[in-house]
Amino acid sequence: MNYRLHYxxxxxxxxxxxxxxxxxxxxxCLAADWRAIGYxxxxxxxxxRLAAHRKACAKVSxxxxxxEYERGRTEGVRRFCxxxxxxxxxxxxxxxxxxCPSDLESAxxxxxxxxxxxxxxxxxxxxxxxRIDDIERDIEQDEDAIRDLERELVDNPxxxxxxxxxxxxxxRKSQDTEAHRIELVVLNRDLVAAERDLxxxxxxxxxxxx
Numbered sequence: 395m396n397y398r399l400h401y402x403x404x405x406x407x408x409x410x411x412x413x414x415x416x417x418x419x420x421x422x423c424l425a426a427d428w429r430a431i432g433y434x435x436x437x438x439x440x441x442x443r444l445a446a447h448r449k450a451c452a453k454v455s456x457x458x459x460x461x462e463y464e465r466g467r468t469e470g471v472r473r474f475c476x477x478x479x480x481x482x483x484x485x486x487x488x489x490x491x492x493x494c495p496s497d498l499e500s501a502x503x504x505x506x507x508x509x510x511x512x513x514x515x516x517x518x519x520x521x522x523x524x525r526i527d528d529i530e531r532d533i534e535q536d537e538d539a540i541r542d543l544e545r546e547l548v549d550n551p552x553x554x555x556x557x558x559x560x561x562x563x564x565x566r567k568s569q570d571t572e573a574h575r576i577e578l579v580v581l582n583r584d585l586v587a588a589e590r591d592l593x594x595x596x597x598x599x600x601x602x603x604x
Contacts, residue, residue, distance in 0.1 A: 432465065433469050436474060440467075441492065479505075515595055518588045530578070
């Protein structure tokens with residue numbers, strides 16, 4: 395895999411649109427093989443980046459060869475529009491840009507939707523895990539704060555007003571911690587259910603796209 399194609403694929407990982415990636419460098423414009431560039435754009439499912447290439451290459455007075463670019467892109471698109479690529483594009487959370495020809499689109503889209511469903515289930519699991527991490531971190535911080543307040547209450551209680559303030563702060567922090575622990579129980583239950591749904595869907599898919 396050449397450098398440019400590897401770069402395009404890396405840009406597409408986890409993003410929805412290829413247009414977020416940079417176009418050609420001046421050096422690439424000057425040495426451009428427009429059929430190869432079109433092929434590489436098509437191979438990653440791009441609807442076409444000719445306008446971006448034209449803008450980039452205008453800086454060095456290079457005009458893209460439209461016919462060669464489109465010829466290459468058409469070849470690349472046909473290589474892209476297979477079910478395994480549709481599934482991977484969906485699983486990465488990408489959006490389909492409507493590039494597939496009619497004879498390939500139906501199978502591609504079916505696989506794409508399977509990948510999108512898997513992406514959604516994996517996102518649910520990831521989101522719950524992230525929330526659990528946040529709650530556990532909050533509990534740890536609350537417990538540290540309670541220990542500090544208790545230490546101050548013993549070592550440096552001050553007057554009655556200060557002692558009451560410390561007691562109230564300890565109570566509030568303890569209530570926060572208890573609320574977080576309850577939420578953690580719910581989240582862990584949700585995580586078990588989400589992981590079960592994910593495992594069931596993976597079993598349903600089987601070896602379809604491997």
